[in-house]
Amino acid sequence: MTLVDMTHGNKFIIDKIEDKDTRLQALRFGISEGSEIECAGLMPGGPVILKKNLQEIAIGRRTAEKISVKKKGMI
């Protein structure tokens, strides 16, 4: 399951961010592997919007496809 499979309002945990630059930039914005995230929107065929507490970031489609996630409670 990756970010693009989420729908608005889904809550989940970031499992793995493959690309190193994306990983570092996301760390600065407050999102890292293991953090609990909510999907705050999805442009059809476009970027995914993530929300962590009060912080929102937008991630382009191609990158989002390479970020795997898992449902809360799954190991």
Add this chain to the structure above:
Amino acid sequence: MSHCGQTEIDTELQADKKIVLAGNPNVGKSIFFNYLTGIYVSVSNYPGTTLDISSGKMGDAAVYDTPGVYGVGSINDEERVARDIIMSADIIINVVDASHLERDLFLTQQLIDLDKKMIVALNMMDEVEKNNISIDLEALEKELGVPVFPTTAAKHRGLDKLKQSIERAVKGNTIFAENPELEKELKDIEAETENRADALMILEEDENIRGQYSRLKSAPELREVIYTSRRQRVDQITDRVLSYDENASQLARKIGAYMLKPVTAIPMLLVLLYLIYQFIGVFIAQTVVGVTEELIFVENYEPFVRNIIANTIGLENFVGQLLGGEYGILTMAVTYIFGLLLPLVAGFYFLLSILEDSGYLPRIAVLMDRLLQKIGLNGRAIIPMLLGFGCVTMATITTRLLGTKRERIISIFLLGLAIPCSAQLGVIAGLIAQLDVFYILVYVLTIFAVYVLAGTFLNKVLPGESSDLLIDLPPIRLPDLKNVFNKTYQQTAAFVKEAGPIFVLGAALITVMQKTGLLALITRGAEPITVNWLGLPAETATAFVMGIIRRDFGAAGLTSIALTPVQITISLITLTLFVPCIAAMMIMIKERNFKESVYIWFGSWITAFITGGLVNLLIF
């Protein structure tokens, strides 16, 4: 403390102490800066970049503002400049958006890790209260180990207390204090650099700082380890100090969300574009320019100047013509710059500053991302593209914020080819307003089609792949008008300084060409293209020659020629696609290289004349 390879911004500022303001973008740093320094502020261009850095004095200390960044590093120009200034600081005032602690404290923690004395201004406390967020200030102070002051800068709350307390700045709790392994790595490097800040940047793989210490080439690369542990530390802090009511009604957040739902976002964007058109295209380009250009300059200023010239050196000789003739430096050039361009450019930057400060711009980037991906760009490219409607030259410089060389080439070419700048747009709006909707549609659709086709073509031809979108969405807020006016003024002044000399030069060149008969020669030589292929009167060649110097110059040149609606449409299409102005060309050569720029230049010639002729053949 001095770093080799680092440039001093303002050498005149001799001060005992260097106080530096640092923070994320749009957290209100400039309000602090103005409060601390008062009126004696100097804005200077940071060497090698287009970034303006403000510096001023507060008592015996020098105060510096820095570009807003999410971290200290070397990802882009903003970060490199901020890094250089921060590394040389004696005291740092870290301005933090209190309603965005998770994001902002990452930079705060990094500044603390740089081993600098600092205090934190916890700004935008009014929003914190409005959104039912509560922050345990005492706990935050204890966790960070530096003094924290709540402020609401826009309303000038808490600023006096902060100013009085700058001396209380201390070094805070670093992530290394709790991590003996990392501490040892840092100590090892520090032994070589004798400077903890440099040592940290080396461990964080900062290429510029590493470049200054060639003997440390094989230093461990620990950026990810340090970032991760810093993030964990920040999450720990926010867990301890921050609590909020998830269900609190937050109007700004709701508006922000509607700006990102396609069903509501697209109508909102269209309404916004319509308002922009009404403001720039109708109010400024017609009403305001009608007063400034026609009434003030053409009807009053120009006759006045011509009169003086006629009474002193005379109008009929070469110098008289050069100064006050049809293309005179003191007549036409001055009228164009101050009567026509100044209102348009100021109006444009005014709107852009509002969009920037309100937090809407990144949301437009998200909306447009998918479309821009198709032409090899990503949503971020919307910023230079929008800026291009103000001034292509400025926009060309801002393409630096794009991720890859490939994106820069595509956007610079498209900017030069199909984006008319505000000055040109103003003249075009004036000409096109006389036409039927049909002609307007032909014009707009042709330009749009060329834009998309050229982008798609470049995306196919250029090797490699473009980078993907990854941006922070700041909260939606009402812009501070004083700040908006400030920015508008600075950018407009920069525009006049940059464009003014080229205009004067261009006007002089045209006069010389006219006097020597060169203009007539070109007009005749270009007849096969202008008359036969495009179906335009031969005089339009003059407009094209003027267009080489400045595009709006060319469009303005059309106003004096009698044309049919078809001819207006064709000449506007051709002129819009025609070569970028001299200023834009010079910037292109500087930003890219001579060869690429020449390709772009001739590419525009060919595209412009082929498209103009095809539309002439196919539609009319």
